[in-house]
Every structure is written in C-alpha cells, then in structure tokens.
Amino acid sequence: MSPAKLLAAALILEMSAAEAETFVGRMLNRDDTGSTVFEPAFVWAQIGNTVVFLPNDKGHRVESIEAMLPEGVQAFGSGKNAEFSMRLNQEGICGMKCEPQNVMGIVAPIQAGAPVDFEEPIAAKQKGKAKGRFDELLTQVQ
Ligand SMILES: [Cu+2]
Numbered sequence: 001m002s003p004a005k006l007l008a009a010a011l012i013l014e015m016s017a018a019e020a021e022t023f024v025g026r027m028l029n030r031d032d033t034g035s036t037v038f039e040p041a042f043v044w045a046q047i048g049n050t051v052v053f054l055p056n057d058k059g060h061r062v063e064s065i066e067a068m069l070p071e072g073v074q075a076f077g078s079g080k081n082a083e084f085s086m087r088l089n090q091e092g093i094c095g096m097k098c099e100p101q102n103v104m105g106i107v108a109p110i111q112a113g114a115p116v117d118f119e120e121p122i123a124a125k126q127k128g129k130a131k132g133r134f135d136e137l138l139t140q141v142q
Contacts, residue, residue, distance in 0.1 A: 022050045027060035038108035042140045053084045067124035068095025088112035093121045103128030
C-alpha cells in the first residue's frame with residue numbers, strides 16, 4: 001500500500017472509531033429524578049452512534065413511541081428484562097417508553113444529529129406523567 005493510501009486508511013479507521021460511540025441508558029425503578037426512569041433520560045448522539053438500554057431493574061422494556069419516530073425509522077422494541085441495542089441511522093428525535101409504565105413517566109427522547117423533526121415529538125400526545133417528563137426533557141434538545 002502506498003503511504004497516501006495508508007494515511008487514508010488510518011483516517012477512515014479513526015473516523016469510524018469516533019462514530020462508534022456508545023451511550024448506555026439504564027432502566028430503573030427509581031433514581032434521584034423520580035420513580036420509573038430511564039437514566040440518562042435524554043441522550044444527544046450522532047448518526048452512527050449506538051444506544052444500549054440495560055434493564056438494571058426488573059420488569060422494564062424499551063419501545064419506540066409511534067408519534068415520535070424520525071421519518072423512515074421503523075417501530076422497534078425489546079422484550080421485558082432484555083438488553084436492547086440500537087444504531088442511530090436517521091437524524092431526528094426518537095421517543096422511547098416502557099409500556100405500561102410510561103404513564104408513570106418512564107420515557108426518554110433520543111436526539112440523533114440535528115433535531116430535524118422537532119415539531120412532531122413536541123406535538124405527540126402523551127399519557128399521564130409522560131407529558132410532563134417529555135415537556136421537561138425536550139427543552140434539552142439542541
Ligand atoms: Cu418499565
């Protein structure tokens with residue numbers, strides 16, 4: 001391989017290492033922000049990053065909120081008590097919840113790249129405490 005090609009290969013490796021950042025969200029019965037929560041409850045990641053959800057407390061699962069999915073992203077979800085990993089391929093805000101406790105406020109927005117679809121998640125109807133949680137969390141969108 002020529003020196004120029006080696007340099008190009010090294011740069012590509014470095015770029016993919018930067019893109020491969022992983023965020024960990026824990027599903028908890030309680031933390032210092034309240035009961036039944038994702039921690040952190042707001043993630044700002046970039047395209048190509050991965051978010052992993054860990055069921056640290058039993059009985060939780062993670063599921064996308066239909067009215068809060070970036071265009072082209074299919075609904076997704078995990079089984080109860082299962083670890084779930086997702087790679088962010090689409091810019092925008094993705095709303096997450098744990099059914100049936102989302103009425104208790106176990107919800108989280110994940111921002112990938114720019115908030116291209118910001119109006120949609122703000123307008124989405126929410127149940128119970130999920131509304132107040134989202135109103136608060138969506139103020140962190142940048
Ligand atoms: Cu739950």
